[in-house]
Amino acid sequence: MFLCFTITFAPEFHLFLMMDNKKFEKISRALSDASRITILQQFKRKKGCLYCSEITEMLELTQPSVSHHLKQLVDADLLIPEKEGRNLKYVLNEKVLDAYINGLNALKK
Amino acid sequence: MFLCFTITFAPEFHLFLMMDNKKFEKISRALSDASRITILQQFKRKKGCLYCSEITEMLELTQPSVSHHLKQLVDADLLIPEKEGRNLKYVLNEKVLDAYINGLNALKK
DNA sequence: TTTAAATATTTAAATGTTTCGATGTATTAT
């Protein structure tokens, strides 16, 4: 006679602990551009959230280019987009940043 | 009457603490490739140092491709090359990895 | 000193990225 348990976790739970190589690669690529690094650095000065229009003003790029860069960051889950009427607010996803840092620390012996 | 002090630091000292955006971008780009991530992950299993030939054997790529990838990692200072006769040993540069992690943590509020 | 082994460089093809102008789509204001 056996007692069987199946324990499953929501993907959100694992996000803290593990990160597969595909994801790690995607985040690294999102971080490998000067404009996108500049964008991410602005969040610190703005309590973790920024509006799309603020970002477009601050970069010397056209609106479609900025849109492209923000898409890279959102697709990598580094930014969470929140629609507010016709404006778009982005929030820095510190959980994903932590998971990425975790992946980097895991490289060390 | 004044007492004046000038305190300067060697660049190596700052390596731990700060990392400019150019360098951050370069490291991110070095980390944004599946083959290079696989290479870095092997260092953990080999006490932080690996031979070029071991890396070529383990990846399903030609020798020139592996050489190219290793160059990216060395140029980003993630790997330190050490010549041993006609072989080449690579050592994982944990200091640079830590400086990079530092830069990531600095993005958080 | 010729030969073999390990790694680097060059060249070229295929593919991916960045950028902008033009245009499309929502949403708010008039």
Added chain:
DNA sequence: ATAATACATCGAAACATTTAAATATTTAAA
């Protein structure tokens, strides 16, 4: 309804990256 605003998408040009074949360089062995 129409116009204006905010953002996204498409298409194309410029540029960068990845890969492998061919070749070069460096070092050790015979």
